[in-house]
Amino acid sequence: MRHRTSFVFVLLAAVWGTAFVATDVGLDALPPALFAAVRFDAAAALLFGLALLRGDRLRPASRAEWLPVLTGGALCIGAHHALLFSGQVHVDGAVAAVLLGLIPVVTPALTRLTDAAERLSPIGAAGVLLGFAGVVVIADPDPANLLSSNFLGVGLVLASAVAFALGAVLTHDSRSDLPFVSTQAWMMLVGAALLHATSAALPRESFAAAEWTPSAVAALLYLAVVAGAGGFVLYFWLLDRVGPVEVSLLEYVIPVFAAVAGWGLRGTALDATTVAGFAVIFVGFLLVKRADVRRALGRYGRVGGDATTPRDAD
Template structure:
C-alpha cells in the first residue's frame, strides 16, 4: 500500500502538472470559468457512467453521505476554481502559483479546527515552509507584481487556496458508506453546477465568445477525462489513505512537473533558478517524510544484509 500511494501521488502530480499546459491551450479560445464548468460536466458524465457499471449503489440516501459530496463538490471543485479563475483576471500566473503554494501551510492549521486527527510535527512544519520557498523560487514572480497586484485578485486566489484546503479536511473527516465512484460522480456534478452559476454571474464571461476549435476541444477532453475524472478520483483516493496534510503536498510537486512539461512542450525556460527550486522542494519533502524515508532505508538495509548472509 505504501508504494501504491507513492505511485499515485507522483502520477497525479504529473497529470495535474501537464494540466497547466492543456489549460493554456483551452484558454486561448474559451472563457475560463465556462471552460472549467464544461470540463466538470464531462468529468461527471464519465464518472456516472463508470458508477453505473461498477458501483452497487448510485444515489446517496443518508445525510452523512452528502457531506463529502457537498464539501468536495462545492469547495474543492466549484468554489476553488471559481475563485482561482476570477482572481487570475487580476493577477498573473506566478503570483497565483505562490498563493496556491500556501495550501500545505493552511491545511495543518485547519486540521486543528476540526475533528481531524492528523497533525504536523515541528520538523514537518519546517519542511512545509521550505517546500513553499521552493515553489516561490520556481514561480519566480516579479517583486513589482507582488507589490502592485490588485488586492481583489490576491484575495480571490487566496480564498481559492483556503477553499481547497478546507474541502480536503472536511471531506476526509466525513463518514460515508456511498461507493467511492458514486461519491466522485456527484462531486463532479455539484462542482459543475457551482461553476456554471459563477460563469453566468461574471461580467467578462460570455458563451458567445467561446470558440470551440479542435485544440480547445482536445484540451477540454484531456482536462475532463484525465485531469478531471481521473485526477480527482486519484486525489480523493489519496485523501482517504494519507489525509489532508500529506495530500496537500501535491501543491509542491505539481509546479515541478508543470515546469518540466512547459519546457518540453512549449519551450519555456528551465534555468538554474528553477532547478534550485526543485532541490529546495526535495529538501522540504525529505523533512516532512523523514520517518517514512528512515523506515524504507532500514528495510532496504535489512534486505541487503539478509542477501549477504544468504550468499555466505
C-alpha cells in the first residue's frame, strides 16, 4: 500500500540522516578511513550471513557479475566513504548531508557522458551548473584562504558525491544474475578492502591511533547494522516500488533528519548560508529532472493517497 511505501521512505531518510551524526560521533575517536573500513567489514559479514540463511548463491560466476561488484565496491563504497568520512572531519554531518543533495543533480549529467545517445538539454545543463553553484554557496570560499578547513571539507564531500554518482551510473545497466544480497555483500567487502588499503597508506591512520570508546563502538555498530545492512535493504525495497526519481528525493529529506539529530545530540545547527545553498541545489535538481518529476507527480494525482497499484500490493 502507498502508506507503507511512504512509511519506509520516511524511515530510511531518518536512518540515513541520523547516520551522519553517528559518523560525527565516531570520528571524534577513530581515523576516518579506518572507521569506514571497519564499518563495512561488519556490514559485509552481516549480509553474507543473511545470504547464507536465504540460501542464495554467494560467488559471482562471470565477468558480468563481477563488474558491478568491483565498480560499485570501488566507487559507491570505497571512494565515496573515504572522501565522505574525511570531509566530515572538517564539516558537520548535517552540512555533509546537504552537500550530498548534489548526487541526483550530477547523476543525469554523468549518464549522458557515458551514453552517446543521451544529450543534456540546455535547461538540464543549467540545472547541473546551478547545483554546483549551491555547493559554492555552502562552501562560502574566502579568496584569501582557499585552503581553509571548511573549504577542504566541502571539497572532499563534493568529491564523494561525484564518486557515488559515477558508481551508480556505471553499475546501473549491469546484467548480473547474482542475488541482490550477495551482490551487496561483495560490494561492501571490496569497498572495505580498499578502505583498509587507504588507511594503511595514510600516515595518521592506524589501529594504534584509534580510541575504541563506548560511543565510537556504538556509532560503528549503528552504521554497520542499521544504516548499512538495514538501510540498503530498505533502499532497494523502495527503489523496486517507486523508481529512481522518487528515491532520489531521499537526498532532500535526509538533511532534515541530519540537522535535527545534530542539534538534539551534539548541539550543532545549520546556518543560513547552508540552507540557502541547499535551496539552490534543489532548484538545480528540479531543472535537471523536471520531466521525471512531472511524471511522478502525475502518478500521485492518478493513484491517490489510499489506492494501490500492482507494485504496491504484497
